[in-house]
């Protein structure tokens with residue numbers, strides 16, 4: 103009896119090394135401009151070439167400005183240091199012959215958004231990228247994980263990753279969600295329960311009736327944030343939805359695809375497979391979730407009080423106190439008392455078409471509140487942008503006072519000019535509310551696209567309108 | 568007695584940060600990921616806490632507004648070789664820059680009750696030893712530190728930390744510690760299995776051709 107993770111592990115197991123570690127064969131390797139330059143340099147120094155060129159797909163996302171307009175290229179990036187990195191990726195891809203969706207491409211975007219939508223992420227694959235949110239791709243039933251730059255070099259050089267096996271965890275989400283509750287709320291709630299280290303050392307398989315109900319995009323949001331629960335790997339077994347999704351985006355010949363589909367339909371955990379940890383969560387009572395602190399586990403219902411230090415044991419007090427202080431929360435605050443300055447809808451967690459549709463639905467015919475100095479929507483990819491424009495979502499956003507941008511990571515981490523200023527408070531659909539994540543001394547509250555849209559209109563986290 | 572130069576011992580002053588969940592954005596903020604180099608990150612370690620101003624890549628320590636209260640800015644902790652923290656150290660992103668910053672600052676070992684998975688892995692590839700201790704052992708170290716400046720000695724082969732006349736043992740897998748002691752290169756080791764990888768790949772191409780098709 104094996105779990106899905108066990109099966110994927112065995113399927114890619116090349117050999118066990120003297121050290122006890124295993125070599126796993128890597129089917130797909132995504133690259134972006136931030137974690138790859140030192141790896142390419144290492145490769146050159148060793149006089150090596152990429153083991154299998156076609157395994158690699160690259161795109162610049164972290165540094166790219168989101169106000170590019172037409173006719174932009176890497177050389178036009180104003181921030182000199184960002185430019186060097188993006189140009190370096192261009193150079194490396196040219197030198198080694200790696201396929202890149204470069205800054206000019208209409209298919210460029212956040213690496214975890216473009217992989218699945220362009221048909222490069224397939225069920226049953228092993229996928230790595232020098233980025234912790236690679237777990238996203240697990241939503242299609244692949245073994246996908248983030249790696250460091252040394253490992254990027256290793257995968258380029260050997261097509262393998264040297265790893266030890268993780269433990270198995272099964273998380274079942276059962277039930278039907280309440281109105282205005284999306285997969286972002288479910289995963290934030292889950293992280294609140296298990297903590298940011300709760301999944302450390304595990305591959306988490308998400309299952310249950312809720313997972314069955316939701317779209318591939320929603321599953322991606324959940325697997326994306328598995329890393330925020332400490333788990334390198336998040337997984338959902340492929341089902342008909344997965345196969346339809348792949349079929350829609352695939353460039354593979356029908357006959358071969360048919361053979362693949364046969365294999366994928368059987369790819370799941372055996373009935374009595376053993377998981378070291380199992381958890382079932384009834385999601386029907388979950389309310390929209392909003393983080394109040396500086397770790398994704400510091401999350402409460404949108405209408406709750408913010409935890410006070412007095413509610414906590416001596417040991418936790420300090421963490422709570424530090425977070426409250428950083429976030430500028432006075433002793434009496436409820437979440438709904440906080441006044442916001444900026445709204446960011448985007449990131450590899452929530453920048454897909456479904457996310458934009460949900461947010462647009464709420465802002466339609468309304469206006470961004472006066473206290474919000476900037477509300478931006480950053481589609482995850484050129485394809486998402488195009489689709490959204492086709493549906494007129496960009497108009498809905500801009501008429502409400504949002505700014506409609508070009509694809510990239512943007513304010514998720516503020517490597518480009520999209521940043522918070524000190525003490526600005528932001529409603530963000532991204533995945534990390536760490537200190538300074540969106541800009542020096544900036545204050546991030548994580549939430550779903552729906553709640554971010556409400557916050558833009560209200561200026562505060564009020565009752566959904 | 569073994570010496571430092573053998574890579575078998577780490578000894579020195581312990582700097583400490585009494586916090587859980589110190590994430591990689593704290594260890595090195597995003598701005599510095601713009602570097603395309605693998606070295607030179609020492610001035611940016613814990614940037615948000617170490618300075619009172621917002622830093623930029625290339626701006627040196629001397630030009631910054633230093634937070635004199637932050638431990639790693641104080642003598643003798645500015646020369647810490649070992650860092651003590653609590654739970655889930657290095658959670659967050661996969662950026663190896665976090666380890667590079669610790670390494671460049673001179674940190675050779677980090678002691679915590681747990682670590683982020685990717686960070687833990689990245690450490691061994693850059694000669695930084697993450698030492699995992701139980702929560703009560705960590706607590707005890709913090710208690711000791713309140714009263715005196717702590718110097719530790721870590722024996723990598725025996726896996727023993729010596730504090731004065733006290734010894735604490737820790738666990739770490741052989742192959743990981745060997746990497747620190749001998750500075751082994753993973754690519755070289757893996758390429759010894761070249762033929763196995765070739766054969767595996769060949770077989771996979773036949774059974775799962777769809778993986779090898781690109782647009």
Ligand code: SF4
Nearest residue numbers: 235449450511514515
């Ligand atoms: S959107 Fe944010 S989390 Fe996702 S890859 Fe970009 S920076 Fe990382």
